[in-house]
Amino acid sequence: MYTQAMDIAAAKGEKPGKPTRLENPEYQAQFDDKVDRGDFIEAKDWMPEAYRRTLVRQISQHAHSEIVGMLPEGNWITRAPSLKRKSILLAKVQDEGGHGLYLYAAAETLGVSRDELVEALHSGKAKYSSIFNYPTLTWADIGVIGWLVDGAAIMNQIPLCRCSYGPYARAMLRICKEESFHQRQGYDLLLTMMQGTPAQRDMVQDAVNRWWWPSLMMFGPHDAQSQNSADSMRWGIKRISNDELRQKFVDATVPQAQVLGVGLPDPHLKWNEQRGHWDFGAIDWDEFWNVVAGHGPCNRERLQARVSAWEEGAWVREAALAHADKRAARARAA
């Protein structure tokens, strides 16, 4: 999802984050040396401005994705089919909120405020993963999101645990530990449905058909079209290319679909003995860019939900501050 976010900026004509000049050649050399050695960069260390900007963009968009990602699943909390499934879904959505908060905190170490980050999301300036602009039409969607969407996210996120920026890497470690639960509960949900009625099995197949391609798009454009990747690779922010991660995801997922007993909606999906990988069909990039540009099925609804949650919560934030001020004043007077 973050890889996608980085590519979006380039495609919209924003200048890719290349340093135009060395702000301080001596510091730059030390920085390059640290990154090359695989050392971590910490919050107060000197870093090139372009590195800082790229990280702010990537980490904050990753955070926004977690927060907006709560919405499609939150849609089903009240309609979960059992108390057990409701508890699991609540825990998962709570995790997404937590992940968003870890990541906002990591982004803030780079000198941006939480309010600036939230503002950028609400004004549409910052993006979030396009996957969350698709609707969750049936209960099977909840399972498929866990299995495919979180599965793709994990594939993307594991290399980030080794990213060169310490606060981001530590947040990712924590997130990856929790994310595995998300994928497994989704698969477990689908296994249960597949043992149900033909209508339930059809529901799973329908959800897989709708989510398969958007899940593959989560890895971002092909490497050749991914302009920001080179800088991010050099800086140790990105470790594995979009296409390589996508292939890993397909290779891991096909056998899981077989165990589940569902088909994947791609007539070109075929084991390639020579490559030792699954071949798959062409991705509809027009659909991807269309959703990124704001024309997906749920873009307006998602953003609207975030903006109203923020605005309607404003009085609570203010009241809490007023209360804290009053208590502090009393403590001083006493």
Place this chain on the structure above:
Amino acid sequence: MERRQWPLWEVFIRSRNGLDHKHCGSVHAPDAKLALQMARDVYTRRQEGVSLWVVRSDQIVASDPQAKPELFDPAADKIYRHPTFYQLPDAVDHM
């Protein structure tokens, strides 16, 4: 009117008795009581701790990263401060 933000707090968790509190992240909160509550919600959803500390981030005094050489390099050539510096006869080397 300029909107005031909730201040930032650093969160430290003791994962179990017998271990130190360790920094784990940060939260925004209007006061100490809510900071503890939020730290509990955000950082201990899976029994990660038995005790929490929160401290206002602006109350932490940190060393300057650029001062790393003068602060920490002087220890590099004082290997005699480590027990392994001393070669003792095998008979007493477990000392």
